[in-house]
Amino acid sequence: MKRGLIVLLIGMLHICAYAGEGPWGFTLPTLDGSRFVDLRHTPKPALVNFWGVDCPPCIHELPALDQFAARHSTWSVWLVNTDAAALAQRFIDQHPVQSTVLRSGMNVSGLMRAAGNRTGALPFTLVIDSKQAICFRKAGALIALDFAYMQQNCH
Numbered sequence: 106m107k108r109g110l111i112v113l114l115i116g117m118l119h120i121c122a123y124a125g126e127g128p129w130g131f132t133l134p135t136l137d138g139s140r141f142v143d144l145r146h147t148p149k150p151a152l153v154n155f156w157g158v159d160c161p162p163c164i165h166e167l168p169a170l171d172q173f174a175a176r177h178s179t180w181s182v183w184l185v186n187t188d189a190a191a192l193a194q195r196f197i198d199q200h201p202v203q204s205t206v207l208r209s210g211m212n213v214s215g216l217m218r219a220a221g222n223r224t225g226a227l228p229f230t231l232v233i234d235s236k237q238a239i240c241f242r243k244a245g246a247l248i249a250l251d252f253a254y255m256q257q258n259c260h
Contacts, residue, residue: 131216133185136193136206142183149235150259151181155209155217156228158188158196162246163228167202173252174204187213187227232259 132143144151154170156163167184174182182204186193190208197206209216214225222229226244232255234240240259243251 133183133207133210136186136190136197136208138190138208142205142207144183144233145237147181147183148179149181149233149237150179150240150255151183151233152230152255153183153185153220153233154228154230155185155187155213155222157186158192160227164200166228166246167200169247169252171203177256183207185209185213185216234259 132141134141144153152170152173154166156167158164170182170184174180184202184204184206185208186206187209188196193206193208217225217229220229220231221239221242222244224244228246229244230242230247230251231239232241241251241255
């Protein structure tokens, strides 16, 4: 019990430390574990989408996110899965995506809160522009107007 509380406190401090740098100050492993992505050092603008395998709107928007990534090669597109790695991998094996899927780690709720998602709703998307500022944030499924807004306002 005591050890669990210490781990929880360390995790909370980790999120708080990044909060001053902005919610994009995190490093996450790819779903297959082959490498780590440090969002602070990826090309901008960067679209970060949090999703889960049991979230119908999340699943519905995955093809649109892939299409956006294919059409906008100067953007980084990261799909942060909120499920256990094995469950997410099974889903991706059955429904492949071209965009990079990241594992969220143990404190996905804290990570989303730090990024401005106070309710933990999925899907949740944010865009960080080249000035390291959040220029778009949305809880809920993206629509065509959202993609148009990102292209117009997030450079």
